[in-house]
Amino acid sequence: MRVRDVLHLSWGTLVRTRLRSLMLLLATAIGVAAVIVLTSLGEAARRYVTAEFSSLGTNLIIVLPGRSETTGSGLTLFAGQTPRDLTIQDAVALERISAIDKVAPVVLGAASVQWGGREREVPVFGSTASFLEIRNWTMERGRFLPPGDPERPSSVAVIGMKLKAELFGDAPAIGEWIRIGDRRFRVIGLLATEGRTIGIDVQDVAIIPVASAQALFNTESLFRIITSTHTREDMERARDEIRRVITERHQGEEDITAVTQDAVLATFDRIFGALTLALAGIAAISLAVAGILIMNVMLVAVSQRTAEIGLLKALGAARRQIMTLFLAEAIMLSFIGAMAGLLVGQGGSWLIGRLYPVLPLGPPVWAPIAAIVIAVTSGIVFGILPARRAAALDPVEALAGR
């Protein structure tokens, strides 16, 4: 039998039993569409987080107070040992490491910002001149924090565009004195950068010198120290150097955590990769259900068409040919269903992308391929049993309609 004839005959059956075929197509299509939409979402989450972290800047090593590993016996815990604070002096010391390009100590808090009777509670960063370059931010107007001794407070502030609009409206902000907490600062620049960083809207912040922030929030410690290296190759060496320098300064205690941006990115990549796979697995279950549905309906079809199968045998069809015909039907159903699901899934992702433009939607390359392969494979696997049953029918009994 020729392939074209097999397809033609099977197609004829599918068209004749239109409702049944449409139902099966729907089942497969839903399965495939689910795989594509769910993996799209997982992948979008991964891309979103990756993009967030890349927007922090390049070649970053972030130093946090406290150590992530647990060491020593449980007793030290009760001895009241707490990690030493990170200080501005620590940050200054890190600047002397040759592999390190820039160092920005960071203090983070929230405070109310006032001007002319208007007040707004925003995140306040305390840092130094290097902060702008390390974070790859740009200025809309004016200047960023001036370079100088980080330990000297100074009453200047840089604010985001949204904060500026909320407080000043259309009035010029540069040169004006604003009140942050209980202190007064003069606005010297406006940030142009849009977007979010660690969940904070960059347009809605105030940035003041690190020493001023420490005074404002009444703290000696830093939130973290952000450093950047000259090149990517320097990162490992720089991280080890940072650990050594801080340990030396902290009386031999390695009580900080230095994470490279790569390590963080890789971790998130793994987490979201696993999440996407899990979503794909859930969706694949619906594909398996579609396959079982196909098997069920095909089994019913075999018993409805015994006379026809008997006839085909009388006309010279071998067992193999009967099997081929029924398998072709199952495969065609699952393949067309998969294609329809592909369209629906892509359309669905596109629609979600339109509704939530923040999410960089789009399924991973493997997802549509895997979905179609699984759909067609389940068509074959679940088509085999009915096809074998059809082929094994005794022609005499089949013709008699028994």
Add this chain to the structure above:
Amino acid sequence: MIELEQVHRVFQVGDQEVHALDGVDLTIAAGEYVSLMGPSGSGKSTLLNIIGLLDRPTAGTYRLNGRDTTTLSDDEQARARSENIGFVFQFFHLVPRLTAAENVELPLVLAGRAPVDRRPMVETAIGQMGLTERSHHRPDQLSGGERQRVAIARATVMRPGVLLADEPTGNLDTTTGKEVVEIIEALHAAGMAVIVVTHDPQIGGRAERSLTMMDGRLVDDIRRRA
């Protein structure tokens, strides 16, 4: 061309063995016109199915064109059926979703013939049955006589050596039944061997050779000159 030697066919019905065929010896030459008669349950359909390779004997040998068929594989049997045997049934057994022409084309499709070769063969077979006008109608748009003529066209499109007809007129009125018998006799006149199973002694009596069965045995074998 058909040689049966001590053919037995035993069916298991519950815990009882039923001898549908009990040692049948039969030889039918090429181009013969044979009728097969006998009461219900006498084994005539079983014999026809064994000759048509739809069933296998429990014991004995069946040679078709000198070749022992009992050792053939499923594929080889299907091929032998496709090339040598045409079936006509009481209930026509047309595929309802296919047109008359497509029904006639089926054996050629199953045999893997190329579409270009198929078309003239289908047209000839349908033309011989006088159905050219009706070739694009579906079975439910055809009368009983037309349906049986489509079935005969389908049975003969591969130009088999033997036409097996199981009660071909059993589902038709007398006039159309007679037409169908005349068509079958025309095929015989053109050289095809014909075996007709029938209840109707009038139709059975028209054949050159009449076989009568009883309880799984051949009890009568009358030859007359047409």
